[in-house]
Structure formats: structure tokens, C-alpha cells
Amino acid sequence: MNIGIIDWIIIAIYLAGMLVIGFIAKGKIETMDDFILGGRRFNRWALIGTILATMVGSGMLMGAVGNVYTSGAESSAFWIYIGMGIGLVTMGIWSKAIRNTNARSLAEITSVFGVSTRLAAAIVVSIYAVALVAINIAGLRTIIVYVFSGINISIPVATIIAAAISIAYTAMGGFFAVVWTDVAQLGIMILGVFIIGPIIGLTMVDGGMDTIITTYEAEGMTITNPLAGGVTVGIVGTVLTYFLTSPGDPTMPQRALSAKDAKTARFSFTTTGIIALLFGVSILVIGGAIHVLMPGIEAKDSVLPLFIATYYPPVIKGICLAGTVAAVMSSFDSFLILATTHIMYDIGRTIKPDMPEEKISKALPKLTIIIGILGIIVALFITSLLDYLTAVFSIVGSALVPVLVAALFFKYKTSKRAATLSIILGGGIPAVLFFTVGYDVPLGDPTFIGVGASILTLIIGSLIWKDKVSVEEKAA
Numbered sequence: 387m388n389i390g391i392i393d394w395i396i397i398a399i400y401l402a403g404m405l406v407i408g409f410i411a412k413g414k415i416e417t418m419d420d421f422i423l424g425g426r427r428f429n430r431w432a433l434i435g436t437i438l439a440t441m442v443g444s445g446m447l448m449g450a451v452g453n454v455y456t457s458g459a460e461s462s463a464f465w466i467y468i469g470m471g472i473g474l475v476t477m478g479i480w481s482k483a484i485r486n487t488n489a490r491s492l493a494e495i496t497s498v499f500g501v502s503t504r505l506a507a508a509i510v511v512s513i514y515a516v517a518l519v520a521i522n523i524a525g526l527r528t529i530i531v532y533v534f535s536g537i538n539i540s541i542p543v544a545t546i547i548a549a550a551i552s553i554a555y556t557a558m559g560g561f562f563a564v565v566w567t568d569v570a571q572l573g574i575m576i577l578g579v580f581i582i583g584p585i586i587g588l589t590m591v592d593g594g595m596d597t598i599i600t601t602y603e604a605e606g607m608t609i610t611n612p613l614a615g616g617v618t619v620g621i622v623g624t625v626l627t628y629f630l631t632s633p634g635d636p637t638m639p640q641r642a643l644s645a646k647d648a649k650t651a652r653f654s655f656t657t658t659g660i661i662a663l664l665f666g667v668s669i670l671v672i673g674g675a676i677h678v679l680m681p682g683i684e685a686k687d688s689v690l691p692l693f694i695a696t697y698y699p700p701v702i703k704g705i706c707l708a709g710t711v712a713a714v715m716s717s718f719d720s721f722l723i724l725a726t727t728h729i730m731y732d733i734g735r736t737i738k739p740d741m742p743e744e745k746i747s748k749a750l751p752k753l754t755i756i757i758g759i760l761g762i763i764v765a766l767f768i769t770s771l772l773d774y775l776t777a778v779f780s781i782v783g784s785a786l787v788p789v790l791v792a793a794l795f796f797k798y799k800t801s802k803r804a805a806t807l808s809i810i811l812g813g814g815i816p817a818v819l820f821f822t823v824g825y826d827v828p829l830g831d832p833t834f835i836g837v838g839a840s841i842l843t844l845i846i847g848s849l850i851w852k853d854k855v856s857v858e859e860k861a862a
Contacts, residue, residue, distance in 0.1 A: 396704030401551050403570065408554060408563040423490060423644040428565055433645055433654035435569030438661060440637050440720040441470060447579065448525055452686030454673025458607035460615055462624045462776070463673065467666025469625035471659045473632025478655030480633060481642040483794040485651060489643060492636040493732040496789055498797045499805035501736055506809040507786060508732035511636045514782040515725030519761030521778070522721065523549045525687070546762060553722065553758035557751040564719045565644070578706030579690070580668045582698070587675025590697055598674040609674040623831030627776060630783025630837065632659075633790060636728070637720045725757045726750055777820040784836030785813030788844055804847025812840025 428436075450463035489495045493508035526549065588594045602609040613621075632638055638655075645651035676683075676693045683689050694706045730746055730753050789808050792800040816836030819827050827835060 392700055393704030393707065396701065397708050400574070400708040404551060404567050405554060407567050407570065408557075410563075423640065426644055427646050428641075428644050428650075429646060430650045430654045430657075432565050432569055433641055433650060434658055434661075435572040436565040436720070437474065437638070437641055437654060437658045439568035439572040439575065440641075441474075441632070441635070441658075441662070442575065442665065447575075448687050448690045450669050451673045451676070451690040452688075454609075454670055455677045455683070455689045456686050458602045458609045458674070458677075459612045459670055460608060461673075462620070463669050464612045464666050465621050465624040466628050466776075467662050467669065469628030470632055471662035471666070472625070473629040474638075474655050474659035474662060476629070477633050477638050477642065478652045478659065480794060481645070481651035481655055482648040484639050484642040485645070485648050487643075487794075489639075491643075491727055491732055492639045492786065492790065493728055495639060496786075496793050496805065496809075498793050499789070499800065500802040503789070503802060503805045503809065504732060505736045506806050507789065508728045508736065510782060510785045510809060510813050511728045512725055512733065514636070514778060515721045515728065516757060516760055516764065517778045518721035519725060519757060520764035523761050523764075549758055549762050553755055557754040557758075564723050567719060574705065574708055578694075578702075578708065579672070580665055582702060582706060583690075583694075584668055584671040584675070586697055587672055587679070587693075591675050591678050595671075595674075598671075598678050601678050602674065609670060609677075619830035623829075623833050624776070626837070627780045627783060627831075627833045630787045630833070631779040634783035634785075634787040635779075636782075636786070637724050639790070640724065640727075722754055722757055722761070726754045729753060729757070780820065780831075780833040780836065781813050781817045784816050784833060784840055785809050788812060788837065788840040792844055799848060800844060801848040801851040801853050803851045804844050807847055808840045808843040811843050812836050815839050 450466060453461040453463040484495065487495045487498075489497075491508075491511075493504050493511055496507045497504035588598075591597050598609055608614045642651045642655070645654065672690070672693075676689050679697065680689070680693060683692065691707065694703060698706050727750075730750055734741055734746065786809065789805050789812075792805060792808075813836070816832035819832035819835065825831055829835065
């Protein structure tokens with residue numbers, strides 16, 4: 387690929403900048419609250435940056451563009467952003483109730499149903515976080531292998547290089563470093579991909595959008611009508627999956643808890659939901675333009691970085707390649723800190739309630755490095771970013787959203803045993819289905835079955851098992 391020295395310099399400056407932010411943030415870490423939630427002091431712009439940057443990772447960016455490239459507007463990509471946008475607005479509505487729990491994590495919110503429920507939630511979150519760490523390492527690896535192929539680097543080495551910087555600044559600065567690197571990364575991502583991408587794509591295609599439309603039509607597809615095939619089970623399943631992922635993704639309650647106040651959290655989530663819808667439109671234009679300009683690319687996850695490396699002018703190319711790296715690193719660091727938090731704080735505290743906070747605080751950076759290494763190993767086995775991402779999102783949404791709603795709004799009507807069992811069945815059933823029969827199930831998507839099982843378990847289980855609630859608990 388034609389990547390000039392100036393582009394390399396820009397990318398190097400960007401990566402060095404992330405490490406600098408991590409080093410600065412390290413000086414602000416004094417307590418466990420600082421490492422896990424950044425001291426609960428972030429303003430609305432910081433939250434908007436970290437929410438969007440976290441959600442739009444390698445699968446939601448490179449995977450989604452590749453999906454449009456292959457299947458047009460009827461692909462799942464557009465509906466992914468619709469579902470995510472609706473889910474983020476919903477998070478804005480729920481954010482006050484989440485903050486009222488004064489918890490530090492999603493698993494701790496569910497602890498109103500007892501130790502077993504918290505432990506079950508923490509295990510699901512930890513597995514999910516490691517999986518997302520791996521997905522984003524795989525995304526970074528894809529960028530290095532396909533775009534920086536001139537340096538003749540092996541996949542394992544590329545994977546290690548891709549992960550090392552994010553692991554370093556996350557271990558140094560905790561959640562504070564994650565948020566402010568996310569803000570910087572989102573700015574680069576919006577400029578380099580979501581604004582410049584459509585402009586260059588439409589400029590380079592002879593005939594602009596009209597040519598893109600006719601190209602897809604000639605191939606029996608559409609780039610302008612996501613509902614060309616009608617409202618299908620696949621569309622509803624995709625929207626449901628990514629709707630559930632926004633409140634069900636444990637990084638999102640964490641962001642609500644880290645805001646300086648409830649109004650800040652609500653504004654930030656509502657705003658990001660609206661922006662997500664605009665991102666969905668931008669993804670269609672970018673994917674469509676690349677389909678016309680660069681037909682026949684077999685590795686669909688590499689479509690976006692190859693487009694940037696081939697068609698962007700110098701300097702802008704460097705900024706935008708940094709933008710694709712930013713999109714992946716911003717999700718990687720968030721899930722890295724998420725896994726660390728739930729393993730050390732939630733699982734550790736559940737198993738050993740008297741564990742001192744000072745001991746947990748000292749162990750968090752070390753565990754961050756261990757989780758990063760584990761993510762590298764898992765990443766070597768990932769072949770399709772978006773497919774893997776959708777399956778993982780479905781599992782965590784089914785497992786955690788129903789019990790989260792119960793903890794926030796129905797905690798005195800929900801049985802503790804029912805809450806624990808709903809997490810196990812809500813996550814376990816779709817996990818087994820995805821990895822055995824895939825989408826060949828009743829209703830056409832394991833997500834429906836998982837959510838249904840979780841909700842029914844909460845309702846029926848709460849009717850069968852009645853918990854005694856004291857007057858003091860109700861007054862609390």
C-alpha cells in the first residue's frame with residue numbers, strides 16, 4: 387500500500403499521544419473509584435466521546451462497512467446502528483435509576499438479588515469483556531496485516547503490537563485514561579471516517595451516488611432502501627440484539643455511573659443515540675462507494691482500511707488510518723477495564739467479601755495486562771468481526787438486560803433465585819444455539835429465545851419463589 391512517511395509520522399504521533407494520556411492519567415489514580423469510574427466526575431462531552439467510541443469498535447466500523455460492501459442496504463449494518471441508537475436513548479431514560487444505585491458496576495447493581503446473582507452477572511460480563519477485547523485486537527490486527535503489509539509482519543506479531551499500546555495506557559491510567567483517550571479517538575474517528583469517508587467516496591466514484599445506486603441495482607441489490615425485502619425476522623432480530631446491547635453492554639451502566647450528575651448522563655446518552663443514527667447513514671455511503679471503486683475484495687473486514695490506504699491523499703490518509711485504529715482501540719480499552727473491574731471487584735469481592743480496597747486497587751493494573759494477553763490468544767481464532775460481535779452481543783443482552791430492568795424497577799417483586807436463573811438461562815441458551823445450530827431456530831434468531839427465556843424465568847420464578855422483604859429493605 388502507498389503509505390508515505392508523513393502518514394507514518396501521523397500514526398506514530400497518535401499512538402504516542404495515547405500513551406501520554408495514560409501517563410498523565412496515572413497521576414490522578416488515588417482510589418479504587420478513580421481506577422474503575424474515573425472518580426465519577428466526567429462532563430457531558432467526555433461521556434459522549436467515551437460512549438460512542440466504545441460502541442463503535444472494530445465490528446461496528448470495519449465489520450459494518452464490509453457488510454454493506456457485500457450486501458448493500460439490506461445488510462444488517464444499517465439496522466445495527468438503528469438498534470444501537472434506540473438503545474442509547476433508552477439508557478438516557480434509565481440513567482437516573484442506574485446512578486441512584488451508587489454501584490460501581492452492572493454486576494453490583496444486580497447484587498440487590500444477592501451474592502449468587504451478582505456472581506452470575508460478573509461471570510457473564512467477564513467472559514463477554516474478554517471476547518470483546520479479542521474482537522478488537524483482531525480488528526487492529528486486520529488493519530496492520532492488510533494496510534501495513536509492506537512491513538512484512540506475521541499475524542501473531544501484528545496482534546501483539548496492536549494490543550500492547552492499549553494495554554499499557556489502560557493499565558497505567560484506568561478508567562480516567564480510557565475516557566480521555568476515547569474522546570481523542572472519537573474526534574479522529576468522526577473526522578477521518580464518518581465525514582471524510584463519504585466525501586472522498588462520492589468524489590472518487592464517477593457519477594457519485596447515482597452510479598452507486600445503479601451498480602447495486604444491476605446486481606439485484608439496493609443501497610438506498612433497507613426495507614426492500616420487507617420487515618423480516620432478521621431485521622427485527624438485529625435491531626433487538628443491538629437495542630439490548632446498549633443497556634446490556636456493561637460498559638454503558640459504567641458510563642452512567644461515572645457522570646458527574648444524572649442530567650449529564652441523560653443528555654450524553656440521548657445525544658449519542660441520535661448521532662448513532664447518522665453514523666448508520668454514513669456507513670451505507672462509505673460501503674457503497676467502496677463496492678463501486680474496489681470490487682472483488684474477499685476479506686470484507688479489510689474493505690475500509692484498504693479504501694483509506696488506496697484513495698485518501700497524504701496527511702489525510704495518515705489521520706484517517708489513525709481514525710480506524712482509534713475506533714478499535716477505543717473499544718478495546720473500555721472492555722479491558724470492564725473485564726478487570728468485574729473479575730477483581732465483583733467476582734473477587736463476592737468470593738472474599740473482606741478483601742481490602744487497597745489490595746484490589748494494587749491488583750487492577752496487573753490484571754489488566756493479564757486480560758490483554760488472554761485477549762490476544764482468543765483473537766487468533768476470530769475470522770469474521772461482525773458475525774462474532776453479533777453473537778456475543780445477543781448473548782450478553784439476553785442474559786443481563788431483563789435482570790437489570792428488574793433490579794432498577796422491580797427489585798421487591800423479583801425473586802433472588804429467579805434473577806440468578808434468568809442470567810444463566812438468558813445467556814446460556816443463545817450461546818448454545820449460536821455455537822451449534824446458528825440461526826436455524828424457531829423465530830429465526832437465538833436472541834428471541836434467549837430474551838424470552840430470561841423474562842419468563844424472572845416472571846414465573848418470582849411467582850414460585852417468594853422472598854421475604856423487610857420493612858427496612860423497602861425503606862432503603
